[in-house]
Amino acid sequence: MKKQKNLLILFFSLLFHFLNAQEIEVKGKITDQNGQPLPGVSVVVKNTANGVQSDFDGNYVIKAEKGQTLNFSYMGYNPKDVLVAAQSNINVTLEEATQSLKEVVVTALGITRDKRALGYSTQEINSKDLNKVNSTNFVSNLSGKIAGVQVTGSGNGLTSSSRIVIRGESSLNINNNGPLFVVDGIPINNSVYGVGGGPTNQADLPTDYGNGAAEINQEDIESVNVLKGAAASALYGSRAANGVILITTKSGKKQKGLGVSFSSSTMFSSPLKLWDVQNKYGAGSHLTYSPGADTNLGPRLDGTTTVVQNGSPGYYLGQAEPLPLIFRYNLKDFFQTGKTLQNTLSVNGATDKSTYRLSYTNSNSNGIVPNTNLIRNDVSLKASYEINSKWKINSSVNYILSNSDNALVTGYGSQGIMYNLIWNHTNVDLNWLRDYWITKDVEQNSMFSWGDNIFKIANENINAFRKKRVLGNISSVYNFNENLSLLTRIGIDNSGDFRWSRRPLGSSRYPKGMYREQNIDFSEINTDFLLSYDKTFGDFTTKFSVGGNRMDQFTSKSFIEGDGLSIPGIYNLQNINVTPSMSRNDYKKRINSLYSFANIGYKNYLFVDVTARNDWSSTLPKGNNSYFYPSVSLSFIPTSVFNLGDEVDYLKLRLNAASVGNDTDPYRLEKTYNNGTLPGSLTNPKVILNNNLKPEILTSYEAGLEAFLFKKRVSFEATYFISNSKNQIIGLNISEASGMEYHYINAGKIKNQGVELSLGIIPVKKKEMEWSVNANFSKNNSKVIELTPGIDNYVIAKGPNGGTIEARVGGRMGDIYGLGYLRSPDGQIVYDNSGSPIVDTNVKRIGNYNPDWMLGLSSNFSYKGFNLFAQFDVRHGGKIYSMTNAIGMESGLLAVSLPGRETGIVGPGVVKNADGTYSPNTTVISAENWYYGNAYRRNNIEANSFDASYVKLRQLSIGYTFSKKIASSLKVQNLSIALVGNNLALWTKVPNIDPESQALNGGTLLPGFEVMQLPSTKNYGFKINVNL
């Protein structure tokens, strides 16, 4: 039977041979510069879909016509083109590209281009670097790796959101400053959907369920390319105005072995920084003990007093034993060691016509707060298939299931853990609070009527969620001939997030209990096409493309909450015994786009790109819903033309100018009424709409250079950029006496400029030993040039306690405003006649939450199979308001509240005399009035703000890759292990907290304000990778 089959095949191949007389069979062997065979090298007949892969021995066979060009490419190696002449045997040697010499880059719309041809700044992280250390939020893994990219975590537990900003903020809408995330050419949703109010809205504190891109599975990623400026992103439209994070997932490859990979990571977490708690004084006031006191301004903790203590066993029954008054408070009695296990199993392979990769990742984390967790299951399947030599289809599907049995609320209020920890007593052993029920599900054992028991919060105040997400796309490339091709693609990001929260009866804020459900359904569908014509005219290579895209977005949010339960301990809708508040809102948006671009290259050292795009958005008014934006970029490689010396291997100069337009949110054009509190009541909205809104425009200019020096041992990149955004669509505050709070207008001119520098040095490069060092530096500065005639300031976001983030004409984006000390002309604090500092009623600028500059430093050392990698993240400057500091002073719990307990305090500064002069302040004020009674303490934003500079040891990895000998004796292709850690150390002057904390206001992250966030964690563990 087999013989017959073989004969048939022989017959048909001979037939083919005759029919395609010009076509010859080319074969050969592909090796690396050491003569080692390279399997899985992609061999493609240029400008066709005709491609094969080399086998385990590096051999390949392909049919091609004379005059065609074969392109050999393999990740990690420089590609090669060879012209097919008469020879039928073409052996190829590929040169290994060192990390920094990656020459092929994935750019907008998933198009791969040679890096030399790009006139704009891009920077790449490959899979190896990305996967050195695992984390549960993909975005946080990008921190410090790329110049100009600022990633800030928020300290809200396992599901913490990370905020990412590229090249500074240019939007007055605080949530619109992030880049667009694109996976395999399809934009995906990175939004944060809120539930709850602001960080000090004690009745309704928000929970951080995370940002959308946090779920991206780093183990599935081949490379991440950051396109930083508008030019790089002009082809993705409005949402890419702030840059694009282009993610390419792994595809199937031919390889030695089964193609099975297994990776397992086990990490432990513990708090990175805990409060500096004072251990000298106990509960009470005026150095007198009182169990009911909020404060720790009581007597010394020297054990000489023996009293009944609030929180001790039996206290609520009035049966507590008197105990010595000593220091017992230890945060480590509450926080536990967290654990995260991540396992990935994948299988991939390729045949001549197809490639496939199937992977499954399971991630299971337990947090440092008891009873908190995060579980993710991720299945992804990616495949490609060549239908014939002209037509290739690619498809990928990614199904992500995430859930948590409990995420915590964040902010200042009785439902928050940190609140109940800071309003606690130094003589209390936190373990006493573990027994938290007086009557199960009905009455909790809480130290204060206005607070909750911390273990009850962790175990009973549940905020859980279950989210299903599908990312999928299908694309087809059809080559009409060697010049003309058509790409069509459809992609979808669809998620359904079901959240529920419960509070038992007897909770401080919900005495009758509470149960709530929230559903957020989101879907975005992108359909696009791109028609390209590729031709070489002598020394000129040209490519012209024309394309279009339709994006449809649909969001549906529903919410139902009942603040009263009939049967204790039952948490579902049917157990609600009060009128629930409920709502459901749907939002739709569509953008149609047409675009075209031209890439012209001259002799492979001079390149010009021109792009043009026009969008039509459904959210803008009819006459003004279309906006056009072009870009042009230039790249010149002088080293191809001139000899700049032996030291300079490669130099590229690049220049570009681009503009990007932007629309707004749905439903901003027609007035609608809102629901009142009572059923059947309506009320006027708080915002005046505007039928004359115009699109926003961002224009940017960039100049840069890239160089390789000293035989590619040094790589250097520098970029300078300026961008201007104008006509921003904002809700400008107006006088409340006008009946409304704000009014949508086009306003604002923001200018941003900055510099990015990257330096890579390989001081040691030997056969078995290599050491490379990389540094990324960025500095940017923004200026608010104009808002709107007659208006000088705009409140971008409200922080806690009267602090605000404002854009004021002449100021910078990210400026924090609030109340501060009244000062004398020579800058000293002015006190009143009671010895208390006076708060200046004029709001003033406190600082800016952005750092002055950022530096990422990493070092990679390898010797034989050993590898040591470390990355530091340095941020210099910036300010953060710490509410923990303010409250810790009021409650007397923190060490900062120690001075003057027994002597009183004389505040350093002056008093104003009746005649207007100043004399030194000599009034002694009691510790009670200084710490606790100082009524404006938390509202004094200045007094509680700190220089947020810090250095963090972001990642550390000590690894060993077993030699091929040992590996093959174990019957595996590759085996490596590593000890890993992230966020391991922090150096900062900010007391008590990690300066990388952000408050949450509903769904908005508020940088610059820490409002009782959870401690951030340091994570350490080990990782194993094995390929079969």
Next chain:
Amino acid sequence: MKKFIIYILTIFAISACTNQFDEINTNKNQPTNAGPKFLLPTVIFNLANNSVYAAFDFGEIISQYGGDYEYNASDIYNWGPDSRFWDLYENLQDVKDIEKQAIAKGDQNYQAVALVLESYMTSILTDSYGPVPFTEANQSEDGIYAPKYDSQESIYNNILDNLTQANSLFDTNSSIEGDILFQGDMLKWKKFCNSLHVRLLMRISNKEDVSLRLSEIVSNSSLYPLFESNNDNATYKYSGIFPDLSPRSNGNGREYEYHIVVPSTHLVNLLVDNNDPRLNEWIDPSAASNSYIGLQPGLPLDQIGEPANYARRADSYFNNASKISAIFMTYSELNFLLAEAKERNIINLSTAQNFYNTAVQASFEQWGVNMPSDYLTTTAPYNNANDVLYEQKWLALYHTGVEAWFDWKRTGKPSFIEPGPGAQNNGLVPRRLNYPSIEQSVNNANYQQAVQSIGGDNINAKVWWDNF
């Protein structure tokens, strides 16, 4: 090839197609119209909540019915910019909307109700802050985003005229929907309109001669009906069923916030000394010693001590969700006003003593407490030589918004309202609220003008009618 070109062009056309944009950008989540019957409940409910918040916290403290046992910045007059009543402008937006729609439809009752509510809310604003936006207020939809501030005198002229107009518009033969205050009883609205008119005339009586206008109102009950009993009271009664609960009731507010204000020595001692049964209704004895000890107003924070040592607000008002009401104006207050008017010969009707007796009796009834038979003869008989009228009025105004403060500003009575030992503010009891700080940002030019006209945005500047 031809087919191919057509295919491409079609895709072009589809991309550029925007004719579904209208439908996509139509907000189907909320209605585009709202008739008065939907807006009126919101107005009344928000007004009620604002009144309860004001009465239970700021109102008690400034009129020294009670004091904070911690966070006592208000008690010692360490005040800053204050937006507590400025929020009424958002409420006024709905009122103006009702008025506009009513005029367009020729609905006199809704128009009159809107005029009364507008006058009432504006009076609270101007009595608290002084000059406030009025003629240019609530016109953001006509493009006025930074309204000018009007003088209090011109505001009062306007709102008094509005009340006269409202009175003439009411049609007691028909009714309105959405009226959660008076259940569509237009006669009660008319009574409230005129009783409010009496209050406001008395408010400006030190500055202007109001005898003619006041006499006209009180002597013509068919043209100007007034409250005739506690049944006519302008009081919003919460049903107690969520969400129709007061912000200080169990199920909506927290016990901590209910008890953070502790009854003052003035309140407790006055009630104890008079053996006044309203004591038991309003106040529970202290947890520590089961006795009636009040908190001295304005003590420095570190001298206050434990709240367990002081009497407390009655738990029944917190626990029973329908007990707290929002009190706008009562029959009792009306009679106290008339008593005072007769005393000062502004009106010539009945006797001050009759009005006084009616007023005191009405207050007991209002609170559901039996007045002792000798209360008006022995305990607190009418006497125009002492402060009994003002002290009893002060008691009767318990939890009636911040009316007691406005009254004290005008009369200086009861005279026991004085700065406490820990008071800052140079030993003065404040007479107005500071404007909200955001006005300095969004309406600075007009803000500065208004501030100049009263001699500075400070809490001791007196409003126009306050020439006491």
